Amino acid sequence: MRLRRFANIDPIEQHTSLKQFKRWRQERIRRLKLKDYSFTVPNVEPDIAYLEDNRKQPSITWVGHSTFFIQLGGLNIITDPVWSTKMALQKRLAPPGIKVEDVPPVDVVLISHSHYDHLNINSLRRLIGTRQLLVPAGLGTKLRKKGFIHIKELHWWESVMIHGVKFTFVPSQHSTRRNPWDTNSSHWGGFVIERPATKTGKVVSRPEGKAKAKASDKEMAEAESRAQIASAAEPLEARTMSYFNELGTAERPVLSETPTIYFAGDSGYFQGFKEIGKRFPVEVALLPIGAYEPEWFMGPQHITPEQALQAFDDLDAKWFVPMHYGAFKLADDTPREALDRLEAERMKRCIEDKRIIVLPHGETWRLSGK
16 A cells, blocks of 8 residues: 655645755765864753642753653643754754753654654653653654554644643744655644633633733834944854853743744644744744754745744744754754854844743753743
């Protein structure tokens, strides 16, 4: 029986030919000699005691790459579990923010797609807890063959409720493959995590409306003024480094106890971000900013830092947490380049710097401040 092949909303060029791959590899050999990997995303000591004891307050802890430990509605949630020390023969650039053996019992695992940097079977096996797996359509069979039992497959826009927390699988622009024969045999996407107030599905967290979500003219002018002052005062490099000046002690925004969180998984830029923003009152957007270079090769499936900020705007989200950088050499960009471009575009768009939450590995953002 022929495998079902999944597709994107919009047709995109799949750069999978041997000729294209060889061209990239040849360019990469030359380009990587000029790259500086001396800058790495720092790690802070994770607050394991808090994570183990907390079953009430919402929190987000960045483990690394696309792996987050999220606590919401009394559930412990892991996204795209990968604790690998290597990826495609390349050593990990920075250790995971939480050791896999220190992760508290996991209730729900969200898997965005089957690529190896988003799904590592050994990592998944080492997690403890009930581990209800929510996976894209077509991936369940593979995981059952690996011995996993609690699996729920989802198509785009399908939802499942687990102990009062609603998980909706939403589109992305990407592809999947784990071997030469299974290309696009399972789907790909992101997840919106929210906590409805009642069994009817009425969501507690409500959109504030465009008037409140968008900055006022005065706020825009103030933000532009600050950007101009900062630009004249110090080089971009120094501003980028300031993200990590207060490791583990930086003051983070305080949200409600029922925030709506969007985990993008992996994606190129597409109009689907706008549709997600229309359907959900996204407060926190976990968006990728790395693995975009060279753009002629990576572009259809990986957003650039500039496109990530456009997606942030499309979603009409309030807070942006960058991910998918700093752990592995998946493409030709470096962690420093991704952050530099993100900061330059933030200033260009006059986005308040406090809305971009750049976490070090291991830090827990206590969303309700508790």
